[in-house]
Amino acid sequence: MTRPARPQAIRVRTPRELRRQRRGRAHSCWDHLIAAPLWPLHGANLGTLLRTCDAVGACLAVPRFSWVPAALERGNTLRRPACVHWVNDPLGWLQRARDDAGTRVVGVELADEAVRLADLPAARTRTVAVLGHEQHGIPAEALDLLDEAVEIPMVGDGSSLNVAVAGSLVLYKLAGLL
Numbered sequence: 001m002t003r004p005a006r007p008q009a010i011r012v013r014t015p016r017e018l019r020r021q022r023r024g025r026a027h028s029c030w031d032h033l034i035a036a037p038l039w040p041l042h043g044a045n046l047g048t049l050l051r052t053c054d055a056v057g058a059c060l061a062v063p064r065f066s067w068v069p070a071a072l073e074r075g076n077t078l079r080r081p082a083c084v085h086w087v088n089d090p091l092g093w094l095q096r097a098r099d100d101a102g103t104r105v106v107g108v109e110l111a112d113e114a115v116r117l118a119d120l121p122a123a124r125t126r127t128v129a130v131l132g133h134e135q136h137g138i139p140a141e142a143l144d145l146l147d148e149a150v151e152i153p154m155v156g157d158g159s160s161l162n163v164a165v166a167g168s169l170v171l172y173k174l175a176g177l178l
Helices: 015-021 044-056 068-075 090-099 163-174
Strands: 033-037 059-063 084-087 104-108 127-131 148-151
Touching: 033 044, 033 090, 033 163, 044 059, 044 068, 044 163, 059 068, 090 104, 090 127, 104 163, 127 163
Parallel strands: 033 059, 033 127, 059 084, 104 127, 104 148
Antiparallel strands: none
């Protein structure tokens, strides 16, 4: 039996090549895909989620808590400004987003009606991905503002992922990149 030919060596693209392939300047608000961790617990995860937003062309909506700007700065390694929507009233902001014609509000939550992440269709209209508190999830009063829930399947003992990991998985799926 003959062995198949060995594939060509893997060539890693240089940072210069990557910069040439991607957009040449920071994007302003595209207002198409918005990650909304409206009840954050850990600050370090917000900067990580902001980097994912940049990677998929999304915006980040965060509450105007005193510690959030420093948390975004600490975890953000981007060279250019990213699109951040500052939210004073998370429930009111979410209600207004839902009232916008054509906006789809998807909550990342363990719920009987939730669709599996693998079955979540890409965002074809303006979509807000709501991420809850890492211990308590999305508050009960916000659940009625969701159009649908998406669940990230897990086989281990944990009941949730941190907001950066969960948000990144959902954003890549909504952006049509997975």
